[in-house]
Amino acid sequence: MSIVIIGAGLAGATAATELREQGYEGEIVLIGAETTPPYERPPLSKGYLLGNDAFEKALVHPEPWYAEHDIDLRLGTRATAIDRERRVVHVEPASGGESTGGGQSTEIPYEQLLLATGASSRPLHMDGVGEFLTLRSREDSTRLKEAFHAGTKVAIVGAGWIGLEVAAAAREAGSEVTVFEQAAVPLERVLGAEIGAVFADLHRGHGVDLRMSTQVTADDLKSADVRIAAIGVTPDIALAEAAGLELATREQGGGVLVDASLRTSDPRIFAIGDIANHDHPVLAVRIRVEHWDTAIEQGKAVARTLAGTDTPYERLPYFFTDQYDLGMEYVGSPGPDGYDRVDIEGETDALHGDAFRAFWVRGDAVVAAMHVNDWDASEVIRDSIGSRRAVTAEPVSAESVSTEPASTESVSTEPAPVDSGAAQ
Ligand SMILES: Cc1cc2nc3c(=O)[nH]c(=O)nc-3n(C[C@H](O)[C@H](O)[C@H](O)COP(=O)(O)OP(=O)(O)OC[C@H]3O[C@@H](n4cnc5c(N)ncnc54)[C@H](O)[C@@H]3O)c2cc1C
Structure with missing residues (x-):
């Protein structure tokens, strides 16, 4: 059984990796328009741009890893169309690049297809x-x-x-x-x-x-x-659109509509990462997230589904940034209903190294939380949403969050380990 992945970025490469880790032994073709093997983008605006880190640190795996794991990585290759009736993907050399792998074949058959085409700068x-x-x-x-x-x-x-x-x-x-x-x-x-x-x-x-x-x-x-x-990105949905897959409206956040298990309107085709407009089972809203952690975790979840174990994607959005000496992590999403107030705990003069936490509260729930320069608080900010506690304290604090009784329902918000260590 052949699984074809279009888009050799972080989401696509993670899905291919997880398929092998799940013991999937069928054919995997990973098609990427870029000529560089799959890499993480956060270092492009941080360690690599600053000249602190070599580019290689950003690679998901060294290039030989793909052949060693029997993954047919076709770089410099652009998918140009999906024929859903015949279940084939049309490909051609991407402009300016030489295709690798797969010889001159221009049609790649699939049993299941994964779209991970990411986004382009506006x-x-x-x-x-x-x-x-x-x-x-x-x-x-x-x-x-x-x-x-x-x-x-x-x-x-x-x-x-x-x-x-x-x-x-x-x-x-x-x-x-x-x-x-x-x-x-x-x-x-x-x-x-x-x-x-x-x-x-x-x-x-x-x-x-x-x-x-x-x-x-x-x-x-x-x-x-x-x-x-630096005015944002547009999800790369042209292939999905031309193939007649259902798309999200602008009001819904754009992208390709996927269900809780990241399946598009065609049951053989899935979409993950920056292009996926996901019916989030925990947030109970549609959400499209343009973040590193989502690319990784959706890649893992969809691989399990592709390998035969249907896996709804339940994780809450997580992201981080590094600017000068400021480091921060943020978990959750206020969603379309927004928030009533933001409670800030600690002094906020980040220029002079202050560390603080912030909790966005709607009704009696924390809907998003972040810390700045307080890595000891990583767990508590995740937990404030992950445990879905009803918050009674005002203002909310790390301590109140830790002592409020948690409901039994819990959500996974743990960020994924970073293989290359490049993103932080
Ligand atoms: C500079 C920068 C810094 C960032 N920093 C952070 C950060 O600090 N924290 C954070 O959480 N997130 C960050 N992000 C966001 C994060 O990198 C993205 O959310 C993530 O890369 C999305 O992964 P993806 O695999 O969905 O898409 P992409 O990484 O965009 O990969 C998609 C790949 O598909 C290829 N492709 C597209 N169409 C085709 C086609 N038709 N045929 C073949 N290949 C195709 C593209 O060339 C690309 O290689 C940053 C992004 C950028 C650009």
Whole structure:
């Protein structure tokens, strides 16, 4: 029985790995448009971009591992169409790349198909302004690294995760950095005004010219040596769409609709990672998560289903960031209903090394929690949501969360171990 995986990124490579770990002995074909073996992207805006880590640290496995585990890895190969009736995937050499493996075959048959095509950076074009660089691939990161020098003027459009991490890396290289953002504080949509302000102070304290509530114009960008668009990503759903799979609406968050077990509207086809709009059985909402932990854990869960044990994906969203000396972890999701209040425990001057915790509360439940610089709190923030305690304390604190009686229903929020150690 043949399983074909389209997308040799973190999600696709993890699924292939887990299939072998589950004892699946059938054929696995892993198709990737990039010429580099599967790798983790977080280092592209952190250790690798900063010049602290070699790129190899980001690889999911060294290249020979795939052949050693009888995984037919076809790099530099783009899937161009899915014929669901004949159950074949059409492929061709990706532009600029040489295909490896599989000779000249342009049709690959499948019994089960997994889509893990990820996302692409949203491009930005402005009249009278030169090229905007973006950051998604190894090549993009190398290009930025080479551009960041003492005195280089770097303009970044967007103060989301990528914009801020790139700003930190550029500052650490000695560049002059200006960030333009429409919202009133960085990360406002995800973290809200209170915690967004912490990131604003952190970056200003490190010398970033942070221009908030700003609609950037061509004039603003005239003097920049390097312009970077960090305005989000678009899930790569063209193949799924052309194959007639059901897609999520914009309001639902976009991507390919999958059920609790990550199955698309075609029972032989699954989707995971950045493209998957998942019917989350615990959150009881549809959610599409563009994060490292989800790529890994959905890869593992879907592999079990593909290998014959139907495995609903129940884990809560988790993500992390590193900027300057600030490290943080966040678990949960307020979802479309949002939150009533955010309780902050500790001093929030992250620029001077403060450590704190924050709990987003709706009704009597913590719906999301994070810590900044307090790695001892990793467990408690996971547990505050994982155990689904009814919270009575106001404000919520690490201690109150630990002493509230937990309900019997619990959810897995433990982040996955990082093979390469690259992501943190
Ligand atoms: C710079 C950067 C930093 C990040 N930092 C963090 C972080 O700190 N914390 C965090 O939680 N998350 C972070 N993320 C997000 C995380 O990396 C993504 O959520 C994760 O990579 C998603 O994995 P994926 O396998 O779904 O998609 P991808 O990693 O995008 O992989 C998809 C692969 O599929 C290939 N592909 C697409 N279409 C085709 C086709 N038709 N044929 C063949 N191949 C195809 C693509 O070329 C790509 O290689 C970061 C992302 C970036 C870009």
